[in-house]
Amino acid sequence: MPCAAPAAAPAWRSPLGVAARQKRRQGQLSGPRRQASRTGTFAGHNQAGSVGSFLSMTDFEHEFEEALEADPHTGELLVLVPFSVAEVYGTKGELPVRTRIEGFPYLGELTPYGEGYHALIVPRAVRRAVGKTVGDVLRVALSRDPDERVVPLPDDLAAALANEPAALAFYKKLPQPDQRAYVRYLAGAKRPDERGKRLQETVYRLGQGLKRK
Incomplete structure (x- = not known):
């Protein structure tokens, strides 16, 4: 039907x-x-x-x-x-x-x-x-999909968050859909310089306790 x-x-x-x-x-x-x-x-x-x-x-x-x-x-x-x-x-x-x-x-x-x-x-x-x-x-x-998912953390984001404990702690508390939103935002960059800017923005927003728009 x-x-x-x-x-x-x-x-x-x-x-x-x-x-x-x-x-x-x-x-x-x-x-x-x-x-x-x-x-x-x-x-x-x-x-x-x-x-x-x-x-x-x-x-x-x-x-x-x-x-x-x-x-x-x-x-x-x-x-x-x-x-x-x-x-x-x-x-x-x-x-x-x-x-x-x-x-x-x-x-x-x-x-x-x-x-x-x-x-x-x-x-x-x-x-x-x-x-x-x-x-x-x-x-x-x-x-x-009934199986439990784990959102993979990109290497560059993991390295950046390692130096920002508050941002990392906030990221870990986010529901998986919000974590995926940040990961997709990074993955959507078409050039290395664009990804670098998105990475900086992501770390800043996480440090401020903000979800991805």
């Missing part, structure tokens, strides 16, 4: 356009996107880049096709999830998921994106592996 979609679209415009996205979700616009709900059983647990036995596309709870879009504020590339995560999974917050993107295994998170929507950020390594860029349609299969 199709899952209910949020009533409103995000304020920013997507490659499909707000009107087109609303029509597509109401079944008024033809196109490649397809969304189906399935119940499946997990057969494995691999990191992105390792295919192994990490489930076939038919072993997931949900399968859909959506265009890869760029967030104009952060530059991150993502796909919007075409169903209400709050209604299906009972949470408005971040949801860890196991996915296959174009058949490529990836452990990610469905992140709140405003107006009742959630988004799946598609990192550079996955995009390169599947040969997709902004505007391309991605076939995505996903299920909730």
Whole structure:
């Protein structure tokens, strides 16, 4: 049975356009996107880049096709999830998921994106592996990941925080979604000098007891 979609679209415009996205979700616009709900059983647990036995596309709870879009504020590339995560999974917050993107295994998170929507950020390594860029349609299969996650601390951030005990202590107290927000912010830098600036900003904000915006 199709899952209910949020009533409103995000304020920013997507490659499909707000009107087109609303029509597509109401079944008024033809196109490649397809969304189906399935119940499946997990057969494995691999990191992105390792295919192994990490489930076939038919072993997931949900399968859909959506265009890869760029967030104009952060530059991150993502796909919007075409169903209400709050209604299906009972949470408005971040949801860890196991996915296959174009058949490529990836452990990610469905992140709140405003107006009742959630988004799946598609990192550079996955995009390169599947040969997709902004505007391309991605076939995505996903299920909730019941396993406990640990947010890996980048080496440069770990080294910087080693000299800032207050910032490190605050970072360790942050919920995992907030830790991931800082890690993603650093990973989004395209040049070494940009990453250096983001690193300084991150350490400063953590030292001030501030979450990532």
